Amino acid sequence: MTDYELVIIGGGPAGLAAGISARKNGIERILILERDKELGGILNQCIHNGFGLHTFQEELTGPEYADRYIQEVRKLRIECRLNTMVLDISPERKVTAVNPSDGMFEIQAQAVILAMGCRERPRGALNIPGYRPAGIFSAGTAQRLVNIEGYMPGKEVVILGSGDIGLIMARRMTLEGASVKAVAELMPYSSGLKRNIVQCLDDYGIPLMLSHTVVRIWGKERLEGITLAEVDEKGRPIPGTEEEISCDTLLLSVGLIPENELSKDCGIVLDPSTKGPEVNESLETTSEGIFACGNVLHVHDLVDYVSEEAELAGKYAAQYIKESKASQPVECIKEGKNGQSAVYRKEDKSSRPAELIREIRLIPESGVSYTVPQKISPARMPEQVTVRFRVRSIFHRCSVGVYFGERCIVQKKRLIMAPGEMESIMLSREKLREFPEIKTITIRIEEQMEEA
């Protein structure tokens, strides 16, 4: 069995940024395990531009964005193994994997970062009645066929779901000569980015049919058409609104699911809302020394935020490795009422006073679907923690309310908020110190009073 300080599961944008950050924070023996034959993850098939506006202040394509990180990983001589599938992670951080050149092997890691990304929901999850012909693909599969393999899956296309991949593929298929007849969305709003609706649908005259879904699939061998119907406010098809559309291809962009099979088997607690691990301010999961970032933690809207989050995960994992290695006690700031600070060993949880193991739960409420992190330790948190969240539906002229216990601390006015876009607020350690008694922080969306 080989030993590494840090093993990163996944060589996509999250894994790469986490590795770079851990190296820059002083970790020597890092190993990135990637299941595909190349680094970069799903960015490799995202050949459109729009990546990197936040990170690099320029518009890059997916492969270009990935390449910046791949170059950096190479420069920093971070070890990567490709074609490598991780089969198991134990709570003691023993990683079992397999690849064609090494066979099955085990690695003992001091820390692990989960960066496995997410997968698309399949047709089966929607249970659309009908036959099971060729011509039904998830949007990401079609994207890979067109952009990497160089094959067109079809000529006349309907897209179900207006997630970002669906929107991007509407444009992509059009540019490749296909006719995209409609993008149908079950909800009364799109779950994609506004800019993608404008640039991928509006600019090409592709209709976005909100509150519509596919109720029937036609064609036994190859898809011949679908029946589209309008749905009521509960998502139930309204009889009499059915419309048949002939098409040879149906692309599904109906949601992304973080790939947490390994996490689950390891006993890591998952958040039912994000379907990713529950993490604290250090992005550490409920299994000590195992961190998570990127789409395996929660599905992001922009890769820039994945990189940002992964950089933090790398930093915190590095900190953890250094702390657990240090024979001398690790300094933690105790938050007594008198402001005294004290020093405790991290592993020795039992001897830590309540103040240090105190965790504040973050509670998503009215209109907020989740928060990441889900809990914060005031003692361990850095000066500022970014809390990311999404809203459940579209809100106009509202405000984001942050409550420490019952007390409203922040009220941030917003003109519009949509489920397709990730939101964030900052929590400062200083502010939290003013409230040593609170057990929860609630984030909720509130109607804004009309100004007179």
Next chain:
Amino acid sequence: MYDIVIIGAGVSGCAAARELSRYQADICVLEKEEDVCCGTSKANSGIVHAGYDAKPGTLKAKMNLLGNERMGLLSKELDFPFVRKGSLVVCTAKEELLRLQELYERGVKNGVKGLQILSREETLEMEPNISADVQSALFAPTGGIVCPFSMNIALAENAAVNGVEFHFNTEVRDIQRLEKGFRIETETGSYYAKCVINAAGIYADKLHNMVSGRKLSIIPRKGEYCLLDKNAGKHVSRTIFALPGAYGKGVLVTPTIHGNLLVGPTSVDIENKEGVDTTKEGLQEIAAKAGKNVENLPMREVITSFSGLRAHEESGDFVIGEAEDAPGFFDCAGIESPGLTSAPAVGVLLAELLQKKLNLEESTSYNGSRKGILDPRTLPIKERNKLIAGNPAYGRIICRCESITEGEIIDAARRPLGACSIDGIKRRTRAGMGRCQSGFCLPKVMEILARELQVSQTELTKCGGNSKLLKP
């Protein structure tokens, strides 16, 4: 002229082919699809029934019991997965207890071994997720689950290795009786045979009626199913049946041999023999009924749904044997449930009939054992690493959900009667059968299969015919 032409490469046809391959005979199987196991054999519950269901004295009852008994040995000879986990028929209403008792007695009459009526407590101890309303249950320890694809494919491969020819994409259009034997007209030409075995599933009536005045009538009885993620696979540990009767046959809940949970089937007579589509009503019915006997079914974990057609013959029993007014024409018709369970016995019965008819002699080169596709996960680490060192394809995982390697996919394409479609690969290896339903592995499987078949990817089909995956 062939000695025997078998029409249909489903589980019954292939079981007959395998049993007949013991003899010195020229045998050919004609199949209208691109692969074996493409009709009813691929879309059923995958259950090995104990045998208490069928009316005593019927062929169904006899074949069920014999088939069940033979399944263990056959699965070893042909290396396909089968487990005898036992099954429960659950009774949730006091007024139905009598019917449970009747079922028990019928089972005893049919010769089913080990049947037991369990108390409410015993039932719940065995299966904690069974409805709290449970009054009693019939426990059948000889019930089991099998992989229907692997079983069908194994029978076919073994038949092929022992000299049986398989002609795919060969739909039979007409059969004529000749002075000696039959002429079988197909899309691709005429075949001549001394004897015919009609194992054409849902179309067996059509073929039979071409040569016989004693008409058969097969009604497609549709059954829809939902397959749940492996996360839900341990919700019950045996097959849970509803008590047949009062509400129709009811919906069963069972773990599959590969660890998923299967819920279904519905039961609706339809007219269209190609009507393997799922329906809104059917899927709703499954969700509603399944919850009656098993609690907290995680229906949100559905990863796919499908439907199959039972070949229900009007008489209600299997029709196996030589047509009275068409000597040499052997029917294997009306093979609905328990057809999969019965197949090993049906194969033997048909082989005996044909052996007598044609006076066949045993072949000296017959080899009745077959090895399935090697699954590296079943090997100890040392051996697995030796395998990978010798063939690195066994270290490259293509289907991440089911952990299927490139080595297995290549094997599936190259072995006798190898896969020639994406569904063929799926049924042989499980690549694409997991929770992402081939979202990630499809392009990779396409690349490997095109390479193995030496065709362009644009030629690849999902399941033969016009089911091309790409539209260049």
